[in-house]
Amino acid sequence: MESLDNPEVVNALAKVAGANSLDIVGELSEESEMDEFSLAERLGMDVKTVRKILYKLYDSRLVKFRRIKDEETGWYIYLWKFHDDKLEALVKRMRRDKITNVHERLEYERAHQFFMCENGCTRMPFENAMEYGFICNDCSGKLGFLDNSNIIDNLEAQLKEIERTIGS
Ligand SMILES: [Zn+2]
Incomplete structure (x- = not known):
């Protein structure tokens, strides 16, 4: 995968999803998948901000998600996954x-x-x-x-x- 230290990657991410999207991509690339609450907690960001960035990343196809139902609460949880092939393609296109x-x-x-x-x-x-x-x-x-x-x-x-x- 493209290194997150590469200035072209940093620029590409900042352009499509804002400068703080780099932290989210960094976390996601270390895990197979993560929900937005764990992401927010780990990064010390509020969930709304994390979600906003995830949607932007999703618009650029840099992340995908699957939805599961929490059997206890009945609520849906979104598990996000980083799509690193797409990052490479984005960098090449830019x-x-x-x-x-x-x-x-x-x-x-x-x-x-x-x-x-x-x-x-x-x-x-x-x-x-x-x-x-x-x-x-x-x-x-x-x-x-x-x-x-x-x-x-x-x-x-x-x-x-x-x-x-x-x-x-
Ligand atoms: Zn003049």
């Missing part, structure tokens, strides 16, 4: 989305020349700057050429970093 996003930004930066307001209000591609007569729409400052090679280098470095993570 990684792919991130790669696509960085690629698109990189293509955009490579495909355009940018102009920026001398007072820093705005940055736009050449075509738009020309339409405005190279005058800022906000402050009437001059729009000057902006070298975006730093931005391109930065995006390329991000892509390399993601690829390195996948390789490891």
Whole structure:
């Protein structure tokens, strides 16, 4: 299973179910299944919060549950189980989305020349700057050429970093 120390896993869980979902996943991954009251007790959280997080995790298919009837009280108990294959799939999907996003930004930066307001209000591609007569729409400052090679280098470095993570 994906390590819960992996920053990509931490980000993925925080995104779908909030930062404190990590604790719940941590507990669930140690046990075969657990009910929400035991989870709440172990984590020192209230049951409502635990339930809310479990539902979010369930929406992302990261947990499943089965319902059993407590013969004494007649109440139903929900036993939750962590679905670690789905966590791996989620991390992979988010990684792919991130790669696509960085690629698109990189293509955009490579495909355009940018102009920026001398007072820093705005940055736009050449075509738009020309339409405005190279005058800022906000402050009437001059729009000057902006070298975006730093931005391109930065995006390329991000892509390399993601690829390195996948390789490891
Ligand atoms: Zn301006």
